[in-house]
Amino acid sequence: DYSVTVLPRPEGWVDTAQDDSQAPTAYSDDPLGIVAKAPFVRRYSLDTDYWQVYLCGNTSVTMTQAVNLLNGDTAAYYSSWSQGILQLSFSAGASFTPTGSDPNCRAAAQADADPGTEGVFIIDTVTGGGFASPGSVCFSGDECAWVPSTVATGSGRYAVVGNNAFLNYPQVVVHELGHSYHWPHSNSGASEYDNPIDVMSGNAGTVEALSTLSYNRYLSGWIDPSDVFITNGNYAEVTLQPGTSAGTQMIVVKAAKQWDLFVLGARTNSAYDPISTSMEGVEVYWIDQNTCTGWGGIEPCPSLWREQIMEPARSNSLDHVYQVGESFTIEGLQFEVTGRSGEGFTIAVGDPNAPVQSFVDTSASQFIADIEWLLGEGITSGCNPPTNDRFCPTDDVTRGQMAAFLSRALNLTDPGTKDFIDDDTSAFEADIERLAAAGITQGCDPPTNDRFCPDDPVTREQMAAFLTRALGLTDTGTIDFVDDDFSIFEADIARLATAGITLGCNPPDNDRFCPTDIVTREQMAAFLHRALG
Numbered sequence: 001d002y003s004v005t006v007l008p009r010p011e012g013w014v015d016t017a018q019d020d021s022q023a024p025t026a027y028s029d030d031p032l033g034i035v036a037k038a039p040f041v042r043r044y045s046l047d048t049d050y051w052q053v054y055l056c057g058n059t060s061v062t063m064t065q066a067v068n069l070l071n072g073d074t075a076a077y078y079s080s081w082s083q084g085i086l087q088l089s090f091s092a093g094a095s096f097t098p099t100g101s102d103p104n105c106r107a108a109a110q111a112d113a114d115p116g117t118e119g120v121f122i123i124d125t126v127t128g129g130g131f132a133s134p135g136s137v138c139f140s141g142d143e144c145a146w147v148p149s150t151v152a153t154g155s156g157r158y159a160v161v162g163n164n165a166f167l168n169y170p171q172v173v174v175h176e177l178g179h180s181y182h183w184p185h186s187n188s189g190a191s192e193y194d195n196p197i198d199v200m201s202g203n204a205g206t207v208e209a210l211s212t213l214s215y216n217r218y219l220s221g222w223i224d225p226s227d228v229f230i231t232n233g234n235y236a237e238v239t240l241q242p243g244t245s246a247g248t249q250m251i252v253v254k255a256a257k258q259w260d261l262f263v264l265g266a267r268t269n270s271a272y273d274p275i276s277t278s279m280e281g282v283e284v285y286w287i288d289q290n291t292c293t294g295w296g297g298i299e300p301c302p303s304l305w306r307e308q309i310m311e312p313a314r315s316n317s318l319d320h321v322y323q324v325g326e327s328f329t330i331e332g333l334q335f336e337v338t339g340r341s342g343e344g345f346t347i348a349v350g351d352p353n354a355p356v357q358s359f360v361d362t363s364a365s366q367f368i369a370d371i372e373w374l375l376g377e378g379i380t381s382g383c384n385p386p387t388n389d390r391f392c393p394t395d396d397v398t399r400g401q402m403a404a405f406l407s408r409a410l411n412l413t414d415p416g417t418k419d420f421i422d423d424d425t426s427a428f429e430a431d432i433e434r435l436a437a438a439g440i441t442q443g444c445d446p447p448t449n450d451r452f453c454p455d456d457p458v459t460r461e462q463m464a465a466f467l468t469r470a471l472g473l474t475d476t477g478t479i480d481f482v483d484d485d486f487s488i489f490e491a492d493i494a495r496l497a498t499a500g501i502t503l504g505c506n507p508p509d510n511d512r513f514c515p516t517d518i519v520t521r522e523q524m525a526a527f528l529h530r531a532l533g
Contacts, residue, residue, distance in 0.1 A: 001131040002179040004303055005156050007138050007147055027259070031225040031427035032385045034252060034261055035218070036289060040137070040144045041182045041303065044118055044157075045086050045220035052093035052117045052151075056105035056124035059163045063092050066123055066166070074173050077209055080272045081243055082222040088177075090121065098124065104160050113151040119180055120151055120158045127162035130172050132179040137303045174199050174209035179304065183216045186285060186308040187315075194315040197267065197279050202316065211243065211273035213308060214250040214265030215287055223249045224430035226404050229378070230254070231333060232388050235352045236378040240266040240282060241344035242273070246413040251347070253330045254386045261287040261386070262311060262330045266344045267321065281323040282337050282345050284311040284330065359391040362522075367393065370525040373533055379408045383521070393522035399444070400428035400454030402463070405524060406470055407431035409532055412438055420452040428454060440469045460505070461489040461515035463524070467531050468492040473499050481513040489515065501530045 030038035053066050067090050075088040094112055096105040104127065109120040119135075135157035138144040148155040159176040166173060178200050185192040186201045196204030203210050217223050227249045229238050241247040242265075251264040267273065268280050288307035310320040311330070322328055324345065327336040336348045359382060362371050371391055374380045382388030383395065397405075400423070406412070407430075415430060416437025423429045432452050435441045443449030444456065458466075461484070467473070476491055477498030484490045493513050496502045504510025505517065519527070 001129060001176070002184075002304055003131070003133050004305075005133070005136045007136045007144075032228055032230065032252070034287075034386050036259075037144060038219075038221075040147070041134075041219060042221040043149060044134075045082070045181050045222070047085075048087045048089050049119070050117055051088065051090045051119045051121050052109070052113055053090050054093040054105060054109040054112070054120055054122045055095040056109075056122055057098050057126070059123050059125055061123055061163055061167055063095065066090075067092055069166075070121065070173070073170060074177070077174055077272050078177070081211060081217060082220065083243075085222055086220070093120065098126070106158055106160065110151050110156070110158065115150065115152050117151045118149065118155070118157060121177075122158065122160045123163055123166050124160060125163050127160055127165070129165050129169075130159065130161035130176040132159035132176040133157060134180045134182050134303055169207050171199055171203045171207060171209040175203070178212065178216070181216075181220050182303045183212060183219075184304045184306055184308055186213055186310065188310050188313040188317070189307075190313075190315040195310055195320075196316060196318065197275065197283060197321060204316075205276060205279075206274050208274050209272070210275060211267065211270075213263065213283070213285055214243070215261075215263045215285065215308065217243060218250055225427045226407065226431045228252060229349075230381045230386055230388055231349055232375065232381055233333065233350065233357045234376060235348070235350035235354060235356075237338075238347050238349055238378070239341045239344055240264060240347055241342065242266045242268045242270065244268075244270045244273075245343040246415060247342075247344065251349070252386060253333060255286070255331060257290060259289040261289075263287055264335075264347070268343050270343075279318060279321060281321040281326075282335075282347060283321045284328070285309060285320070286311045286313075359389060361390045362393055365393045365522050367522040367526045370529040371522060373529045374525045377409070377532075379405055379528065380525075391521060393520065393525075395521050396457040397519045397521055397524045398454060399452060399456050399458055399462075400426050400432065401521075402458045402466060402519075402524070403431040403435045403441070403452075403454070404428045405528065406440060406466060407434045409528055410438070410470060414438070420450060422451045423454050426454040438470070440466055457518045458524075459515065460513060460517050460519055460523075461487050461493060463519050463527055464492040464496045464502070464513075464515075465489045467501060467527060468495045471499070471531060475499070481511060483512045484515050487515045499531070501527060 026036045027033045070090040078086050096108040104124050135155040136147050183200050186195045186198045188194050193201050195201035199210045199212050229248050230252045253262040286309040291307050322337050324337050338348050339346045356376050362368050383392035384390045412434035414437045415433045418436035423432050444453035445451045473495040475498045476494040479497040484493050505514035506512045
């Protein structure tokens with residue numbers, strides 16, 4: 001019930017070749033490297049999405065009724081699952097009479113759409129359920145910048161729902177709009193609609209819309225990258241929360257086949273996920289992003305060509321939903337759902353008795369023990385997602401990265417109300433907000449402090465302030481470094497030294513702290529290990 005038009009590159013457009021070599025470029029715009037063409041597939045899901053409503057034929061639903069229903073329950077569903085990021089806005093279009101060449105009035109609606117309209121929503125009298133399209137896409141490795149973004153300029157984005165389905169089956173409306181955000185059907189491979197727990201498939205047990213895969217929500221930009229746990233083969237205990245709660249929203253296991261993934265998400269009953277108790281648990285899917293290889297070797301698969309398969313793939317089954325006490329294995333890695341935690345589930349990942357697998361680039365680091373502690377505690381996964389076999393020990397630590405490290409180390413979940421004006425595009429926005437809510441940061445531009453400067457490197461004196469606030473250190477002791485008298489963070493440095501978290505920067509004398517030196521990732525590991533280990 002969906003279609004996509006592939007647009008060729010305009011003549012003269014400079015772009016990567018349409019072959020396997022494009023794949024790194026296609027994934028590079030996603031912080032975790034797991035979504036192809038991230039800016040393109042998120043073009044409608046990160047702010048207000050403007051739709052016009054059209055009636056085709058003698059529908060029993062009126063225009064006013066249709067617009068009110070769409071701006072009511074339908075918009076509320078997407079606002080809830082996007083944490084308020086996506087706001088749907090529906091306005092009245094027109095009514096048309098279907099013709100033999102235009103039975104669903106799509107051509108008429110698209111020709112009538114206002115200049116700023118991003119999609120046309122059509123209610124007709126001949127469609128039993130519905131069908132939709134996210135609009136045109138491209139197979140090239142870049143962001144498909146030439147693809148039109150509005151209906152008036154030729155995007156081709158639409159959703160068609162039959163009159164009866166619109167009035168009586170609200171899950172159909174949500175389902176078709178889901179396709180417009182590049183959400184395909186999830187299934188077992190036997191039938192497109194045999195997953196009972198996904199609104200994009202069977203949606204069993206209710207006419208109200210259920211939720212969808214955590215991967216769909218991440219693809220749309222509604223899950224912060226810092227709320228994704230990427231496994232690295234080491235043992236970890238992860239609390240996985242449903243989309244209605246703060247915390248880790250998705251676990252990712254990198255598959256043996258390049259670009260393919262296994263994803264885990266938590267499902268519990270809520271207002272916009274009215275599932276039964278038997279459906280509650282941890283759901284597992286295989287995300288196959290290589291299904292386009294038969295089309296002349298074109299990779300990766302953009303948009304709706306991605307396959308999302310229940311794991312295990314059993315038709316009309318809940319075998320892919322694991323409840324407390326159940327265990328399973330993915331790519332040789334053990335998982336066990338060990339209990340409930342708040343609205344979510346606690347999951348033991350890996351073998352607790354297995355030796356820790358380290359990074360390939362840390363053997364020469366003097367801080368290797370600290371780095372391995374950081375890895376074992378789940379505070380870092382690596383620096384090159386989704387492979388994450390490197391730590392990049394000598395790279396500088398940015399303020400955004402520091403927020404992520406501290407947020408994970410301290411298990412911060414409260415996003416608070418602080419909203420810095422310069423972190424909206426940061427992959428670490430959620431961590432920054434949690435750090436501010438915990439009082440660990442005020443900002444980077446006092447006295448206004450409306451900015452965080454997420455891309456600025458962290459200095460040693462700033463690190464001292466972060467850790468002092470995070471740990472609640474108060475004792476300034478008697479240690480007095482010779483080079484921090486003019487630092488505004490002198491008291492924080494003294495507290496850090498008194499707590500034994502720093503010794504200095506010039507062993508063996510260690511009478512200096514080097515407050516303005518930049519902190520590297522390996523040094524950060526040492527700071528955190530001494531502070532929290």
